Amino acid sequence: xxxxxxxxxxxxxxxxxxxxxxxxxxxxxxxxxxxxxxxxxxxxxxxxxxxxxxxxxxxxxxxxxxxxxxxxxxxxxxxxxxxxxxxxxxxxxxxxxxxxxxxxxxxxxxxxxxxxxxxxxxxxxxxxxxxxxxxxxxxxxxxxxxxxxxxxxxxxxxxxxxxxxxxxxxxxxxxxxxxxxxxxxxxxxxxxxxxxxxxxxxxxxxxxxxxxxxxxxxxxxxxxxxxxxxxxxxxxxxxxxxxxxxxxxxxxxxxxxxxxxxxxxxxxxxxxxxxxxxxxxxxxxxxxxxxxxxxxxxxxxxxxxxxxxxxxxxxxxxxxxxxxxxx
Amino acid sequence: xxxxxxxxxxxxxxxxxxxxxxxxxxxxxxxxxxxxxxxxxxxxxxxxxxxxxxxxxxxxxxxxxxxxxxxxxxxxxxxxxxxxxxxxxxxxxxxxxxxxxxxxxxxxxxxxxxxxxxxxxxxxxxxxxxxxxxxxxxxxxxxxxxxxxxxxxxxxxxxxxxxxxxxxxxxxxxxxxxxxxxxxxxxxxxxxxxxxxxxxxxxxxxxxxxxxxxxxxxxxxxxxxxxxxxxxxxxxxxxxxxxxxxxxxxxxxxxxxxxxxxxxxxxxxxxxxxx
Numbered sequence: 001x002x003x004x005x006x007x008x009x010x011x012x013x014x015x016x017x018x019x020x021x022x023x024x025x026x027x028x029x030x031x032x033x034x035x036x037x038x039x040x041x042x043x044x045x046x047x048x049x050x051x052x053x054x055x056x057x058x059x060x061x062x063x064x065x066x067x068x069x070x071x072x073x074x075x076x077x078x079x080x081x082x083x084x085x086x087x088x089x090x091x092x093x094x095x096x097x098x099x100x101x102x103x104x105x106x107x108x109x110x111x112x113x114x115x116x117x118x119x120x121x122x123x124x125x126x127x128x129x130x131x132x133x134x135x136x137x138x139x140x141x142x143x144x145x146x147x148x149x150x151x152x153x154x155x156x157x158x159x160x161x162x163x164x165x166x167x168x169x170x171x172x173x174x175x176x177x178x179x180x181x182x183x184x185x186x187x188x189x190x191x192x193x194x195x196x197x198x199x200x201x202x203x204x205x206x207x208x209x210x211x212x213x214x215x216x217x218x219x220x221x222x223x224x225x226x227x228x229x230x231x232x233x234x235x236x237x238x239x240x241x242x243x244x245x246x247x248x249x250x251x252x253x254x255x256x257x258x259x260x261x262x263x264x265x266x267x268x269x270x271x272x273x274x275x276x277x278x279x280x281x282x283x284x285x286x287x288x289x290x291x292x293x294x295x296x297x298x299x300x301x302x303x304x305x306x307x308x309x310x311x312x313x314x315x316x317x318x319x320x321x322x323x324x325x326x327x
Numbered sequence: 328x329x330x331x332x333x334x335x336x337x338x339x340x341x342x343x344x345x346x347x348x349x350x351x352x353x354x355x356x357x358x359x360x361x362x363x364x365x366x367x368x369x370x371x372x373x374x375x376x377x378x379x380x381x382x383x384x385x386x387x388x389x390x391x392x393x394x395x396x397x398x399x400x401x402x403x404x405x406x407x408x409x410x411x412x413x414x415x416x417x418x419x420x421x422x423x424x425x426x427x428x429x430x431x432x433x434x435x436x437x438x439x440x441x442x443x444x445x446x447x448x449x450x451x452x453x454x455x456x457x458x459x460x461x462x463x464x465x466x467x468x469x470x471x472x473x474x475x476x477x478x479x480x481x482x483x484x485x486x487x488x489x490x491x492x493x494x495x496x497x498x499x500x501x502x503x504x505x506x507x508x509x510x511x512x513x514x515x516x517x518x519x520x521x522x523x524x525x526x527x528x529x530x531x532x533x534x535x536x537x538x539x540x541x542x543x544x545x546x547x548x549x550x551x552x553x554x555x556x557x558x559x560x561x562x563x564x565x566x567x568x569x570x571x572x573x574x575x576x577x578x579x580x581x582x583x584x585x586x587x588x589x590x591x592x593x594x595x596x597x598x599x600x601x602x
Binding site: 017020021028029141142144145146147148149150153154156157160161162255258259262265266269270280281283284285287292295296299300303307 | 459557560566578581585
């Protein structure tokens with residue numbers, strides 16, 4: 001298949017998904033029960049105040065009209081105003097520094113887990129059935145069973161309180177004070193360490209288990225036998241296997257990519273990391289529907305774009321697609 | 328014949344380890360309830376008392392007995408997990424069969440929904456749905472089912488497509504069986520064992536997701552689950568006062584259950600692929 005043909009078929013799917021998601025995002029929030037005005041004002045107040053709020057946000061109009069307005073606004077990149085941060089646009093909240101903090105946390109954690117998980121999986125899978133493999137696999141399955149928020153609590157307790165080597169909470173210790181940029185960066189990284197460790201521990205088993213099983217199965221493949229019979233040194237055979245394995249590493253990373261923006265709800269909440277995950281949690285507590293909707297749309301956009309990037313990566317990694325064999 | 332199949336399943340190392348882990352957590356929970364025959368939310372001592380013979384797992388910041396909350400919480404977590412998995416698998420199997428049997432537009436629509444939901448982080452969907460619905464045990468189960476069915480549907484649909492062209496379905500068709508008969512008599516019974524591994528792993532995700540929602544304070548306020556115990560521990564800043572007993576046992580309990588369920592589902596998967 002030619003690259004542009006391939007790309008066009010994937011792009012068509014991207015637009016379809018985003019369209020469906022936008023429609024879903026509108027109706028889910030309008031049709032499910034829940035009164036947004038309750039979070040903004042005391043229900044004992046004058047009902048006229050409630051009507052005033054509904055009018056301000058356009059919630060008194062008929063549903064089809066609201067929907068049309070919503071679509072027009074979406075095209076203009078307008079997601080409305082937050083219910084709880086009065087006067088702040090949703091786009092400012094969702095696309096601001098919070099997104100930066102979360103992407104920093106998650107992209108570093110995903111990168112660490114991809115490398116550690118793939119390397120450990122390759123080693124254990126190549127030595128499948130040995131004591132080393134059993135030990136590693138058992139331990140990683142144990143990690144796989146830990147709830148991420150509990151990992152976060154234990155790390156916070158141990159590193160923050162018992163040893164006291166890392167800051168317990170927050171994104172930085174400097175709030176609004178002028179500070180040397182290097183000191184600021186150092187402080188930011190010190191705050192980043194514990195949440196990053198948490199998310200990495202949470203993600204490593206997913207890579208490990210998949211890669212280990214793939215490599216263990218590849219060990220019985222004819223081509224590996226052939227390479228062994230040919231007398232190729234072990235590292236050269238492993239290099240061949242790595243080529244197969246990298247496809248899986250890419251596809252697991254693509255599966256994890258939605259986590260890039262919202263994967264750290266628990267970790268960010270426990271460590272007070274000022275990111276999208278915590279924004280999502282706070283918006284739920286405050287029934288801030290426009291922000292929830294914004295986070296939802298952002299998540300979907302990331303999911304779709306990540307899948308597209310992964311599909312493009314497959315095209316170049318996996319020669320079978322070019323020949324049109326399919327996976 | 329039947330006993331030998333059960334025997335072989337129990338002899339699988341993963342399945343026996345998994346069953347032992349789940350049985351262990353259940354046993355701890357039942358013994359815990361027997362040792363603490365009182366309302367788990369009642370005050371049983373001074374705040375944050377370390378484990379002693381008065382309170383075997385100590386007390387939390389309000390002086391409530393941690394063992395009493397932990398043992399009830401385990402049962403609640405398991406109950407929610409199992410019921411959610413049953414609802415999830417009913418929906419998942421049904422949609423998988425419908426998609427596989429009817430094909431065409433129905434199949435297309437179901438499978439696009441499956442792909443969409445599988446690529447979305449289930450936590451985000453669950454959080455948003457919980458935010459819009461009122462937090463109660465049944466709403467949590469509903470949310471778990473909404474986020475959990477696609478995995479089962481995909482497995483069942485694949486199997487149904489494979490089976491539809493097999494001899495016995497052809498034979499049933501040739502004998503004049505209608506779609507309803509084939510679905511009820513042939514497809515539903517075969518789909519259950521095929522989906523069993525996914526069903527067990529959906530209990531696993533349900534237990535984890537419920538614990539997570541309760542940990543964030545979005546669980547049913549009138550019941551205590553394992554997540555709720557951790558929610559109380561965090562809210563009370565138990566960590567800052569070194570009260571490890573308020574959160575270490577509850578986390579280990581979740582881990583034991585989840586580890587057991589993971590092992591069982593791996594074992595079933597291996598057993599069914601080896602057959």
